[in-house]
Amino acid sequence: MALFFCGVLVGCGSTNDPRPDKWSFISPIIIQPSCATANCHSQLAERSGVMLDTVADGYQQLTQRHFVMPGDPDNSALMALLRGEGSRRMPPDFPLPEADITLIGSWIADGANWDGPGSEPGPLPTPDGGTP
Amino acid sequence: MRVRAALWVALGAGLVALCFGAGRAEAYPQFQFSSGTQRCAQCHYAPAGFGLLTSWGRDEGADTISRGGNGALLHGAWTPPDWLALGGDFRVAGIDNDAGSSGPPELAVFPMQADLAGRIGFGNTGLSLYVEGGLRGTTRPGNDSHAAQFESLMSREHYVMWKPSATGAYVRAGRFYAPYGLRMVEHIYYVRSVTGFNLYEETYNVSGGYLDEDWELHVTAFTPPPNSLPLALRSTAKGSGGAIYGERRFASMASLALQARVAKSTDQTLYQGGVVGKLWLDSAKILFMGEFDLQRRATNGGNGATQFVSYFGPTFFPVKGVMWSFALERYQEDLRVSGTAHSAVDVQINYFPWAHCEVVLLGRYQMNGTGLADGPADSLAMLQLHYYL
Numbered sequence: 376m377a378l379f380f381c382g383v384l385v386g387c388g389s390t391n392d393p394r395p396d397k398w399s400f401i402s403p404i405i406i407q408p409s410c411a412t413a414n415c416h417s418q419l420a421e422r423s424g425v426m427l428d429t430v431a432d433g434y435q436q437l438t439q440r441h442f443v444m445p446g447d448p449d450n451s452a453l454m455a456l457l458r459g460e461g462s463r464r465m466p467p468d469f470p471l472p473e474a475d476i477t478l479i480g481s482w483i484a485d486g487a488n489w490d491g492p493g494s495e496p497g498p499l500p501t502p503d504g505g506t507p
Numbered sequence: 508m509r510v511r512a513a514l515w516v517a518l519g520a521g522l523v524a525l526c527f528g529a530g531r532a533e534a535y536p537q538f539q540f541s542s543g544t545q546r547c548a549q550c551h552y553a554p555a556g557f558g559l560l561t562s563w564g565r566d567e568g569a570d571t572i573s574r575g576g577n578g579a580l581l582h583g584a585w586t587p588p589d590w591l592a593l594g595g596d597f598r599v600a601g602i603d604n605d606a607g608s609s610g611p612p613e614l615a616v617f618p619m620q621a622d623l624a625g626r627i628g629f630g631n632t633g634l635s636l637y638v639e640g641g642l643r644g645t646t647r648p649g650n651d652s653h654a655a656q657f658e659s660l661m662s663r664e665h666y667v668m669w670k671p672s673a674t675g676a677y678v679r680a681g682r683f684y685a686p687y688g689l690r691m692v693e694h695i696y697y698v699r700s701v702t703g704f705n706l707y708e709e710t711y712n713v714s715g716g717y718l719d720e721d722w723e724l725h726v727t728a729f730t731p732p733p734n735s736l737p738l739a740l741r742s743t744a745k746g747s748g749g750a751i752y753g754e755r756r757f758a759s760m761a762s763l764a765l766q767a768r769v770a771k772s773t774d775q776t777l778y779q780g781g782v783v784g785k786l787w788l789d790s791a792k793i794l795f796m797g798e799f800d801l802q803r804r805a806t807n808g809g810n811g812a813t814q815f816v817s818y819f820g821p822t823f824f825p826v827k828g829v830m831w832s833f834a835l836e837r838y839q840e841d842l843r844v845s846g847t848a849h850s851a852v853d854v855q856i857n858y859f860p861w862a863h864c865e866v867v868l869l870g871r872y873q874m875n876g877t878g879l880a881d882g883p884a885d886s887l888a889m890l891q892l893h894y895y896l
Contacts, residue, residue: 387815388845399808403775404840407745408700413707414645417743418734420658428745430774430807459608464883467613468695470606472875473882474846492773492807 392474396481397490402430405475409466434489435496445487448480535857536689537822537830540760540787541794542571547690548718552592552626554677555686555716555725555752558639558664559594559624560895568895569862574828576862580896592626595641595896600889607883618644618657619891624664633671637681639664640739643707660739663709678715682732682740685712685750686725687766689783689798689818693869695887697838697849698798698818702779703744703770710744724753729770746770746777760787766800775811778803792824812841820853830857846876867891 394400406427411417416427425440427433437443442453456465457476464470482488489495536556538544547556550564560568562579569578577583580593587593598619605612622641629635640662666681684690688698694706710729717724731744748771754764764783769776781800788794797819805811820834832855840847856868869889875882 387839387842388847389843390845392844392846394812394841394844395808395810397808397810399774400806400810400812403806404804404812407774411743412700412705413643413743419643419707419738419741419743420645428743459606459610459883461609463610463613464606464608467606468604468885468887469700469849470873470875470883470885472840472846472849473880474844474876475840476882490808 392478394478396478396485398434398482398488399430399490399492401479401482402427402433402491405471405479406433409469409471412466415466430491431493431496434491435499438487439499443483443487446484448483451483454480454483535692535830536785536796537794537832538567538572539762539785539794541792541822541824542567545720545756545759546718546723548673548723552635552637552668553683554668554670554679554718555723556690557684559592559626559637561592565862568859572828573859573862573864576864578862582863590628590630592628593624593896595623596620597622597894597896598644598891600891603888604885605887606885618642620644621657622663623896633669635668635670637664637666637668638662661707662739663707666712674718674720676715676717678713680713682709682711682742683714684709685714685727685729685768686716686752687727687750687768688752688781688800689796691818693855693867695871696818696834696853697816697836697851698800701814701838702800702802702816703746703768703777705743707742708744709742721757722753722755724751726751745774746772748777754783760789761785774807776805778805781816794822794824796820796822812843815839815842828859830859831855832857846881848876848881850874863895865893865895867893 411427413419415422416425418426418428425436427436437453442451444451448454456462457471457479539547544550544567548554550560550567551557552559552561565578569576580587600619601616603612603614621644622639624639626635626637640660642657643659643661645658662682664683666679666683668677668679670677684704688702688704691699694700699705710731712727712729714725714727716726727750729750730747732741734741748769750768752764752766754762756762762785766781766783768779779800779802781798783798786795798817800816802814802816803811804814815837817837818834820832822830822832824830834853836851836853838849851871851873854870858866871887873885
């Protein structure tokens with residue numbers, strides 16, 4: 376019963392945000408469930424050519440296609456998309472809470488560093504399928 | 508405004524065209540107990556529901572659920588042999604979605620589903636082959652136009668099954684959703700969208716279980732299709748693992764189920780556990796239905812989040828052929844942070860004017876955190892027309 380009232384009616388947790396502003400956390404917890412869906416940025420649809428299915432793919436696409444400007448969240452297109460500023464809000468049917476957008480902004484402000492498993496993903500393939 | 512009006516007029520005209528000459532609809536978890544049927548597998552060939560209807564299910568669709576008609580294939584114009592079952596689902600929808608962008612709300616009319624399904628039974632062996640596939644519709648095409656389209660071929664389900672009788676043991680292998688949770692038709696509900704059962708998130712499984720009059724148990728091992736497969740066979744599923752779902756029914760009016768699932772992918776391990784319950788009040792024609800899940804997403808970076816996912820609400824059956832559902836939903840992405848909660852209020856009206864034919868009206872209001880300070884609200888209105896072959 377406590378679970379019901381806590382989870383359904385009033386919500387849980389505090390207003391402080393102890394979550395790490397790391398891509399290895401942001402991608403699987405926030406981005407993949409919200410954005411890498413069948414009609415959007417999964418490998419099934421690759422809407423706008425963007426695929427966010429894994430930690431590595433998401434980092435590669437967002438940083439190398441300049442949706443993220445390391446150290447500069449205010450000029451990062453990703454932030455404008457998440458807030459629906461001048462464009463359709465992303466995700467269009469599942470808007471992210473401000474706490475999540477702030478966490479992503481903090482990761483970008485810290486330099487949008489790679490902290491996933493292994494080495495940083497290499498360059499994206501060129502349009503003809505080769506490497507640059 | 509003119510575009511919006513034209514959109515709804517077009518959908519209304521489509522509705523009229525679709526419903527004249529049509530006849531039956533598909534199944535919902537709301538029909539358990541309310542239709543006088545205890546088990547999903549009474550109406551569906553699949554042991555835990557979803558997909559092609561049995562002849563019993565087709566009769567129920569005409570006699571109990573809709574306002575009349577002939578529920579059989581092609582309205583009874585042709586009866587396939589006993590070893591063959593055929594069917595299909597066709598859906599078109601229009602949405603008016605306002606996610607709080609600086610621009611106007613999103614309006615779209617799109618083909619949702621065009622699938623054909625077939626099942627071949629092999630004599631008295633209990634063996635069968637099931638294949639369902641068709642065209643994948645999309646809400647938002649790549650060019651961002653309003654003219655949404657079918658995008659590619661997809662096979663949602665294909666499996667072989669050994670199920671020698673209506674009750675008892677069964678084994679199934681192939682592609683389908685592992686039995687878990689409320690198995691809502693609409694994938695936008697949190698108990699589907701964030702638990703590993705979103706649209707085209709089917710996995711390849713080996714599943715087995717036991718069906719009894721008052722209880723059932725399903726155990727599944729699953730893995731996502733590799734990306735090397737053709738697009739028609741891929742999915743958005745992440746992670747390999749196992750799932751278990753056990754349901755106990757009481758006095759043909761209530762059920763309580765326990766469930767657990769683990770899925771390990773390259774980026775995270777998802778641990779899930781939950782409770783599913785239903786209570787049917789026959790005198791009031793109300794079914795209460797709920798699902799409550801706790802899940803832990805443990806990232807490979809050593810961090811993680813404990814999450815809560817729920818659906819709770821009543822469904823009324825005021826007259827034959829009409830179903831009104833109200834629901835409160837909650838998805839809290841991280842229980843440590845109150846601002847990460849997603850809450851939704853849903854109103855869904857399903858109208859079954861004739862067997863094979865369904866009209867769905869859905870209104871949804873989503874809110875983040877504890878109010879607008881935690882992010883924008885999202886409102887969605889959807890009109891969906893569904894024809895079942």
